[in-house]
Amino acid sequence: MFRATLLLAIFVLPAPLHAQRTRALEQLASTMAGSYTSAEQAKSDTSYFEIELEMVRIWPKRRDGAWLYVEQATADSKAKPYRQRVYHVQEVNDSTFTSNILTIKSGESLYGAFADPAKLERLNPDSLERLEGCAITLHRRGNTYTGSTHDRDCPSKRGKAVYTTSEVVLSSDRMVSWDRGWDAEGQQAWGAEKGGYIFIKRGR
Numbered sequence: 001m002f003r004a005t006l007l008l009a010i011f012v013l014p015a016p017l018h019a020q021r022t023r024a025l026e027q028l029a030s031t032m033a034g035s036y037t038s039a040e041q042a043k044s045d046t047s048y049f050e051i052e053l054e055m056v057r058i059w060p061k062r063r064d065g066a067w068l069y070v071e072q073a074t075a076d077s078k079a080k081p082y083r084q085r086v087y088h089v090q091e092v093n094d095s096t097f098t099s100n101i102l103t104i105k106s107g108e109s110l111y112g113a114f115a116d117p118a119k120l121e122r123l124n125p126d127s128l129e130r131l132e133g134c135a136i137t138l139h140r141r142g143n144t145y146t147g148s149t150h151d152r153d154c155p156s157k158r159g160k161a162v163y164t165t166s167e168v169v170l171s172s173d174r175m176v177s178w179d180r181g182w183d184a185e186g187q188q189a190w191g192a193e194k195g196g197y198i199f200i201k202r203g204r
Contacts, residue, residue, distance in 0.1 A: 021063055021065070021066065022091055022094070024091060024094040024095070024097075024140070025065065025066055025089065025090070025091045025097065026066065028066070028089060028097055028138070028140070028145060029057060029066035029068065029089055031143075031145070031170060031171070031172055032055055032068060032087070032089070032099075032170065032175075033055050033056060033057050033068060034055060034201045034202070035052070035053075035054055035055075035114075035201070035202045036052070036053040036054075036055075036174075036175060036199035036200060036201050036202065037050070037051070037052050037053070037075070037199065037200055037202060038050055038051045038052075038053075038197050038198060038199050038200075039075065039200075040198070040200055041197065041198045045194070047192070047193075047194065048192065048197060049074055050074065050075040050076075051072060051073070051074060051075070051197060051199070052072070052073055052074075052075050052078060053070070053071075053072050053175075053199050054070065054071045054072075054114035054115075055068045055069070055070050055087070055114075056068060056069050056114045056120070058086070058120055058123065059125075064088075064090070065088055065089055065090035065091070066088075066089045066090075067086060067087070067088055067089075068086065068087040068089070069085075069086055069110075069113060069114060069120060069123065070083075070084065070085040070086065070087055070114075071083070071084050071111070071112075071113075071114050072084075079111065079112065080111065081111060084103075084104055084107045084110070084111070085101050085102065085103065085104070086101070086102045086104060086123075086128055087099050087100065087101055087102075088100035088101075088102065092137075094140075095139060095140045095141075096137065096138070096139055096140070097137070097138045097140070097145070098135055098136070098137055098138070099135070099136050099138060099147075100130060100135060101130070101131055101134060101135075102128040102129060102130050102131070103128070103129050103131060104123070104127055104128060105127045105128075105129060106127065107127070109122070110122065110123060131154070133153035133154050133155060134149060134153070134154035134155075134164065134166075135149065135150065135153075135154075136148060136149055136166055136168055137150070138168070138170070143171060143172060144169065144170065144171045145168070145169070145170040145171075146168070146169050146170075147167070147168050148165065148166060148167045148168070149164065149165050149166045149167075152165075152182075154166070156181045156182075156189075158181055158189075158190060159181065159189050159190055160181075160183045160189045161181025161182055161183060161189035161190060162182065162183060162184050163181070163182055164179065164180065164181050164182070165179070165180050165182065166178070166179045166180075167179075167196060168196075169196075172201070173200065173201050174198060174199060174200050174201055175199045175201070176195075176196040176197065176198050176199070177196050177197050177199065178191070178192060178195060178196030178197070179191055179192075179196075180192070
């Protein structure tokens with residue numbers, strides 16, 4: 001039995017057809033932004049960690065899509081997130097979107113920036129680097145967004161894994177994220193076995 005771990009989906013695809021800020025895109029970005037916790041799931045199933053996820057909007061004047069700053073940390077190590085990303089969300093059409101994920105070079109000085117606007121102002125676009133092949137395409141059905149990575153496109157160097165898959169279901173009050181690593185033979189190398197992490201949105 002693998003101990004459940006979390007690698008929140010990282011999103012990158014070629015530029016979509018419509019990179020502007022549309023009403024549909026704004027609705028998705030607003031749904032994504034917020035403070036999330038997996039505490040309820042961790043209490044009912046000890047194979048899952050208690051994870052806290054923070055997503056805040058950044059660069060509101062940019063018109064090339066919506067941007068979010070993201071931190072993930074275990075609840076007992078909130079000050080030292082194990083994952084820090086920037087998401088660049090763009091629209092393909094009014095029901096299809098791509099969410100590009102970028103790493104932040106030397107981002108340790110920004111830890112806690114989700115709650116500190118002064119720190120967020122120091123985030124420089126030149127410090128970002130896309131994770132190629134790891135895009136998630138999201139499809140809207142009503143008020144729910146469902147998406148995944150494509151095939152074996154997202155590489156992994158973690159343990160014996162050679163590629164990563166991510167599946168996401170997002171709604172107004174929660175996000176379910178299932179991230180797994182696979183070896184060259186297609187056997188699971190890391191990640192939750194039973195299903196995705198269930199993050200409940202706490203709001204701000």
